[in-house]
Amino acid sequence: MPSHGGRSLGVLYGLRIARECGVTKLLVESDSKTLIDALRGEASEQESGCNIIWRCLREAEIMQELSFVHVLREGNKVVDFLAREAFTHQVGFRALTEAPDEAQELIRHDQMGAAFVRYM
Known part of the structure; x- marks a missing residue:
């Protein structure tokens, strides 16, 4: 499976x-x-x-x-944020025309190639 x-x-x-x-x-x-x-x-x-x-x-x-x-999961921070954010809203589809402020900061980190520590 x-x-x-x-x-x-x-x-x-x-x-x-x-x-x-x-x-x-x-x-x-x-x-x-x-x-x-x-x-x-x-x-x-x-x-x-x-x-x-x-x-x-x-x-x-x-x-x-x-x-x-x-x-790696650490490279997926924007998606993780948006997925968590989705659980705070009613069920159904919600299209965003621009990224929330919190996601914009994560996007800036991605653009700069900022590293995140990976804990195992």
Whole structure:
């Protein structure tokens, strides 16, 4: 059974929203190596045999340029913030036209290449 769980649904919804917004070039990052490997076609059949992965790949076909990239959790701070923020609002889709102030600070850190200590 694939171990990427709800993350693959997040990718699917993101790809659909990108398509609906007319995006043709996209970089998809995830801290789940198993998920990225499945999306790249580099996972075993058992790991990539998920219907959601198949649906993601069908959505991805319309993109002119698309990359699936594995990042460490520390490199995913903006996404982690937005995911936590989503739990503070009512259920349903909420599109943001600009990043919240707290996320903008994390984005600035990303742009500067700021390092974060990884605790294991």
